[in-house]
Amino acid sequence: MASTFLRDCSTSSTVRLLHLQCRTNSLLPLHGLAPLSLPRTLGFSRTPISLRALCVASASPSPPPSATAEASLSGEGCATVIDGKAVAKKIREEVSAEVARMKEAIGVVPGLAVILVGDRTESATYVRNKKKACGHVGINSFEVHLPADSTEEEVLNSISGFNTDPNVHGILVQLPLPPHMNEQNVLNAVSIEKDVDGFHPLNIGRLAMRNREPLFVPCTPKGCIELLHRYRVDIKGKRAVVIGRSNIVGMPAALLLQREDATVSIVHSRTSNPEEITRQADIIIAAVGQANMVRANWIKPGAVVIDVGINRVEVS
Numbered sequence: 102m103a104s105t106f107l108r109d110c111s112t113s114s115t116v117r118l119l120h121l122q123c124r125t126n127s128l129l130p131l132h133g134l135a136p137l138s139l140p141r142t143l144g145f146s147r148t149p150i151s152l153r154a155l156c157v158a159s160a161s162p163s164p165p166p167s168a169t170a171e172a173s174l175s176g177e178g179c180a181t182v183i184d185g186k187a188v189a190k191k192i193r194e195e196v197s198a199e200v201a202r203m204k205e206a207i208g209v210v211p212g213l214a215v216i217l218v219g220d221r222t223e224s225a226t227y228v229r230n231k232k233k234a235c236g237h238v239g240i241n242s243f244e245v246h247l248p249a250d251s252t253e254e255e256v257l258n259s260i261s262g263f264n265t266d267p268n269v270h271g272i273l274v275q276l277p278l279p280p281h282m283n284e285q286n287v288l289n290a291v292s293i294e295k296d297v298d299g300f301h302p303l304n305i306g307r308l309a310m311r312n313r314e315p316l317f318v319p320c321t322p323k324g325c326i327e328l329l330h331r332y333r334v335d336i337k338g339k340r341a342v343v344i345g346r347s348n349i350v351g352m353p354a355a356l357l358l359q360r361e362d363a364t365v366s367i368v369h370s371r372t373s374n375p376e377e378i379t380r381q382a383d384i385i386i387a388a389v390g391q392a393n394m395v396r397a398n399w400i401k402p403g404a405v406v407i408d409v410g411i412n413r414v415e416v417s
């Protein structure tokens with residue numbers, strides 16, 4: 102039996118995720134995985150917060166594209182780690198080049214506006230990160246920060262200002278909003294042409310319908326699909342399981358996988374046999390607000406797993 106260290110793709114920290122038994126002649130590294138050799142939970146968790154450890158097994162014997170190859174494999178050869186950081190770097194370079202080309206060709210610099218309401222630390226961090234990311238690729242960013250006790254009308258006014266501002270091409274209303282606000286009213290107010298989150302019901306509706314194209318797709322599920330594409334994971338005809346059904350991750354992830362011709366099941370808190378369903382999956386996208394829910398022996402050997410969960414865990 103070998104044990105492997107899978108690097109969390111979203112950070113440089115290393116975490117012991119699982120023990121693997123590895124058959125040396127196997128192209129699908131997890132084929133030798135024996136449930137009895139997995140004493141620990143397959144922890145998509147790390148300290149101090151469990152981030153989206155995007156991991157596990159190679160579903161395809163073909164090597165990942167060169168863009169990601171440099172960091173594609175870690176551990177002892179038992180599992181391929183999907184390296185989100187390397188992919189993100191490559192995408193940032195591509196976007197930078199596109200932004201520069203656009204500026205040169207038509208003199209337009211894309212602009213992203215973010216509306217933040219209240220003082221949640223996490224939300225402030227995400228918004229800061231978005232602004233930083235914009236800066237790195239040459240996108241202009243605009244921000245409105247409203248106090249937590251603002252009225253819904255004040256938020257709607259900010260949205261309407263950005264809807265008509267020609268320098269703003271995308272609008273994000275950072276969620277969650279304070280409880281006294283009606284999220285649906287607020288998200289409906291964002292112009293669908295600027296709905297970069299893809300949360301407007303028209304965009305989500307188009308995502309759900311055949312022969313319709315949403316103008317934007319929610320970023321986290323889109324990122325998951327992008328990772329699968331860039332690692333040349335076949336989706337068509339595969340069994341995919343999405344764990345979680347939220348509007349921002351689980352549900353759009355399931356819709357996107359279905360559009361890619363996967364056969365999709367959704368596991369949620371009322372699913373009576375999550376283990377049995379998850380074990381059938383060739384592709385698993387986990388978006389659950391609970392650490393350690395998926396156990397190692399729920400995962401079929403050779404399955405591809407993307408965990409987007411960010412959950413705090415106690416460590417002994």
Ligand SMILES: NC(=O)C1=CN([C@@H]2O[C@H](COP(=O)(O)OP(=O)(O)OC[C@H]3O[C@@H](n4cnc5c(N)ncnc54)[C@H](OP(=O)(O)O)[C@@H]3O)[C@@H](O)[C@H]2O)C=CC1
Nearest residue numbers: 153321345346347350368369370371388389390409410411
């Ligand atoms: N990396 C990223 O870019 C992002 C990461 N996240 C992270 O992803 C995770 C999910 O976020 P989000 O979708 O917004 O969370 P929500 O809380 O909105 O949804 C969680 C989902 O998980 C389901 N669930 C909860 N417990 C269980 C269980 N024991 N068994 C099966 N299903 C369960 C819920 O089911 P039910 O519907 O029945 O309640 C629900 O559908 C969080 O950790 C969040 O921090 C979120 C957004 C982006």
Ligand SMILES: Nc1nc(=O)c2c([nH]1)NC[C@@H]1CN(c3ccc(C(=O)N[C@@H](CCC(=O)O)C(=O)O)cc3)C=[N+]21
Nearest residue numbers: 111112152153226227230273274275276277298320321
């Ligand atoms: N309107 C809106 N759109 C969202 O997309 C949205 C939202 N509201 N509200 C909250 C959730 C959460 N979410 C995350 C996105 C990226 C990381 C992410 O990239 N995290 C970094 C770490 C960030 C850190 O430094 O803590 C990482 O995984 O490496 C995390 C979480 C988007 N959401």
